[in-house]
């Protein structure tokens with residue numbers, strides 16, 4: 032250093048440096064002097080680097096820290112060094128190239144950081160078996176950042192990823208790139224030997240297009256090579272399913288801090304102790320979303336490919352950075368693993384009242400790329416200030432009751448307001464990932480009404496950001512099964528009570544509306560049907576899930592409801608969307624049991640039981656009668672016809688004992 036940090040006047044001032052009296056810094060005996068001596072206090076740092084190293088207290092919450100004496104018998108023999116070695120081996124094995132039959136040399140820590148603390152520094156990198164083959168990749172280390180904290184991930188994102196900013200409320204704004212929703216047409220599944228793939232195929236909107244093992248391996252190699260070629264990758268080891276008996280260990284290897292933070296929020300976060308015993312993951316995701324797939328590869332119809340291999344317990348993502356692919360990819364895995372254990376997996380939100388009454392909220396999603404599919408309200412309606420939130424999107428129903436699969440929520444943000452959705456609004460703070468929102472350049476305030484990037488703006492936050500979250504996220508058997516449909520035709524009543532067969536009919540149908548924007552002002556609603564309210568995620572025939580649901584509802588005496596969160600008094604364009612506070616009132620009446628007490632009449636065509644309540648139709652609620660009765664009847668018949676046509680595909684499947692319930696279900700559809 033030129034200056035050594037000592038103070039001096041510039042000689043250009045003309046003042047002779049040496050002519051000024053020196054300031055005395057050594058100690059004098061008399062204590063009357065004005066100057067004091069700083070060097071007398073103990074010196075904590077000799078250099079700037081050392082000073083900076085003092086800033087960070089050494090802690091490694093994600094690095095197992097227990098001393099062998101505190102560890103259970105099975106682990107008692109393992110030294111810290113051995114344990115670290117095992118972790119490195121496990122990660123190297125995850126990133127192994129199958130053609131070279133070996134994993135890369137992995138080293139923990141950020142390559143950009145000087146090896147300042149023992150945590151990152153490794154004088155002799157500890158790596159997996161040396162790669163024998165001759166390739167430059169054998170000479171390179173793959174650095175990995177393991178289970179970083181949100182603060183560390185913020186720093187990584189802001190430093191290295193374009194489009195990452197801190198918003199005024201502290202959330203991390205990110206851009207997902209060209210894809211701002213899921214790409215179901217690019218999803219492929221390699222069947223497990225035991226698996227019967229007959230979920231209705233593409234015609235039912237189920238994107239579980241088959242793929243062969245070899246093609247999967249080609250894509251896997253492409254993703255792994257891409258990840259290994261990077262300076263660093265992020266590794267998350269986390270859990271799925273709050274039911275401890277059926278918990279699944281997942282590893283997510285990704286290239287972006289955004290992806291790592293998203294999964295940190297969305298999966299269940301392990302405690303340091305749980306991480307210590309983590310061992311080998313049950314399922315691994317390779318997210319190489321920045322890198323496209325090779326379109327000359329078989330089965331590839333675009334440069335995006337999301338591939339599940341159930342036998343290998345792996346998932347590969349190429350060509351899309353939309354984080355929801357990981358969340359929903361794992362959900363598909365659960366739709367395969369759980370029913371094998373007689374556990375029903377559900378695309379639903381879930382909450383619980385003070386008295387322990389549990390409700391499930393089913394509904395289609397609005398996270399699909401380039402589709403103006405309306406979100407039905409699972410997240411919005413399960414997040415209820417007066418009830419405990421168990422989860423907003425993915426659950427299991429087992430003999431033990433319900434359990435959330437995830438550790439976080441993924442809320443739609445378009446037109447979000449503090450007044451209408453205070454709990455979601457307040458959850459958008461430090462740690463939350465805010466995808467594809469637009470904010471003020473200077474004060475970083477988010478404009479939730481701005482859909483310049485996409486209409487599918489989203490917030491991903493840990494579930495404990497909702498004040499009345501129920502942790503652990505498990506609950507007793509549900510009492511109410513609420514099927515949500517955003518009906519843009521405007522003919523489904525705001526609420527109907529369903530018989531068991533009707534509940535199954537609507538569950539298998541999985542109706543919601545889609546508003547396809549064509550010319551300005553002319554927007555025709557379209558019906559969309561997605562079996563089990565999640566055809567994109569189911570792995571077996573829908574009737575298998577439906578049969579399990581029917582059996583559980585019967586056994587535990589649950590009531591089914593159909594709630595329209597869409598239009599009333601006319602179709603999209605002429606009627607109004609039913610106001611959220613009004614839908615909440617209906618839901619409150621379901622929870623309290625008061626709606627069960629109402630008098631009911633049957634609707635024409637659908638034959639659902641509708642409560643005879645005049646209060647149901649009021650102007651400020653956004654509900655009204657159609658003024659044009661003929662138009663109403665025509666629209667009702669049109670929608671009924673669409674339901675019927677959709678259901679034709681399910682006619683051949685038996686459900687329940689001797690297929691009895693099957694016939695009942697068929698009869699529960701529209702009659703005209």
Ligand SMILES: Nc1ncnc2c1ncn2[C@@H]1O[C@H](COP(=O)(O)OP(=O)(O)OP(=O)(O)O)[C@@H](O)[C@H]1O
Nearest residue numbers: 396397406407408409410411443596609610611614
């Ligand atoms: N009457 C209503 N009931 C419910 N939601 C409404 C209503 N009116 C408007 N909305 C809006 O509809 C959207 C529902 O989105 P939400 O995130 O709850 O959907 P979701 O079912 O969880 O979908 P996904 O599975 O894609 O996450 C919210 O933006 C909400 O504000």
Ligand SMILES: O=C([O-])CC(=O)C(=O)O
Nearest residue numbers: 213355359396397398399
């Ligand atoms: O997965 C997503 O992108 C959002 C979501 O919850 C869904 O689509 O069901």
Ligand SMILES: [Ca+2]
Nearest residue numbers: 410424441442
């Ligand atoms: Ca949601």
Ligand SMILES: [Mn+2]
Nearest residue numbers: 378395396424
């Ligand atoms: Mn969803």
